[in-house]
Amino acid sequence: MEARERRLVRRSIGVAVAAALLAALVPATAGAVAVRRISVSDASVIETDAGTRALGFRVAYSGKGVAGITVDYATSSVTATAGLDYTDVAGTAALPSGGCKCRTIVVDVVGDLDVELTETIEIDLSNPVKATIKDGVGVGTIVDNDTPSISVADVSLTEGNAGATPASFTVALSSASPIPVEVAYATNDVSATGGVDYTASAGTLVFAPGDTSSTVDVTVAGDTDHEVDEQVTFALSTPLNAVLADDAATLTIIDDDRIPTALTLRVARGATRATARGILESVEAASQVHVTLQRYRNGRYRTVASKLILVTKLADRDADTLPDAIYKAGFRSLRAGRYRMTAAFAGSIDLMPCSKSVRFRL
Secondary structure, rough: OEEEEEEEEHHHHHHHHHHHHHHHHHHHHHHHHHHHHEEEEEEEEEEOOEEEEEEEEEEEEEEEOOOOEEEEEEEEOOOEOOOOOOOOOOOEEEOOOOOOOEEEEEEEEEEOOOOOOEEEEEEEEEEEEEOOOOOOOOEEEEEOOOOOOEEEOOEEEEOOOOOOEEEEEEEEEEOOOOOOOEEEEEEEEOOOOOOOOEEEEEEEEEEEEOOOOOEEEEEEEEEOOOOOOOOEEEEEEEEOOEEOOOOEEEEEEEEOEEEEEOOOOEEEEEOOOEEEEEEEOOOOOEEEEEEEEEEEEEEEEEEEEEEEEEEEEEEEEEEEOOOOOEEEEOOOOOOOEEEEEEEEEOOOOOOEEEEEEEEEEE
C-alpha cells in the first residue's frame, strides 16, 4: 500500500511539473513574437524625363533577431496609375536575423515629359511569420519634374500722334499644366515715363488648366513731340506652380514724330586697308556716325575695329530741302579675308536712327 501511494504521488508531481513547464513556455514564445514588430517606411522620388527611377520602401522589425521572419507585401495605386506611372510589385520579404534586420522593396517609377500633379501609391504588409505588424502601410510619393516654365516676349509699338494704343505682352507657358498657374507682373519706367508716355500696369496673371499663353495690354499714349525711342520693362515675379524661364521683357515705344534719316556707304579697298565713305541725311551739326569693321572668322563676323566719326560739310547737296553731311573712316594693317563694314547713326530727339552695311574681301 505504501509503495502504491508513493508511485501515485510521484506521478502527480510529474504531471504538475510538466504542466507548469508548458504554461511557462507558451507565454514566453507568444511574448517573443509580440516583441518583434514589423514596420514599413514611407518613400518619395522625383521622376525622370525617361527611363525609370527606384522608389525604395524600407521594411524592418524591432526586437531580438531570429531566423525565419518573413512578411508579404504588395503595392497598389492611390492617385498614380499602375503600368503608366509605376510598376506594381508583390512578394514575400525575408528579414535577416542580424545587421539592420531589414529589406528594401524597390518600385520602378516611370519617367515622362508630362506636366502632372504629385502622385501617390501604397505598399501594404500582411501575413507576418514569427512577428507582428506594427505599421503595415507605406505611402510612396512621386514628385513630377516637368514643372512648366514661364516666359515673356519683347514688344515694340509706334506711338501714334494722339489717343491710346495697346501694346500686348504675350506671356507663355512651356507646356500645359493640369492645375492653375499664376504669376505677378508689373511695368517699370526705363526711359519712358508712366502716366505720360504709357499707363503703368500691375496685377496677377492666371493660367487655367490646359492654357499655354495669355496677354497683358499696356496702353501707350500718342503725341506729336520729337522724342527718342523710349522703353518700359515688363517684369514677372512670384510664380505659382511654375518657374520663371524669362522674367522680364522690354516695350520699345517708337517715336514717329522724328525726321527720317538715311546713310550711304562705299568702301574703298587696298591690299591692307579699307576706307568707309558716305553721306548722312538728314543731319545735325553734332551728328556722329559709328563705323564698325568686322572680319569673318570661325563661322561668324568678329569686330576688328570701330570709330565714331563727326560728320562734316553740312549742305543740301540733292536739293530736297534736307541737310546732309559727309563722313569718312579709314582702317589700316588689315589681313586678307572676308569683311563687313557697318555705318550706323543712333538718331536724336529730332532725327530717326539708321544704318547701312557692306561686305567685301581683301
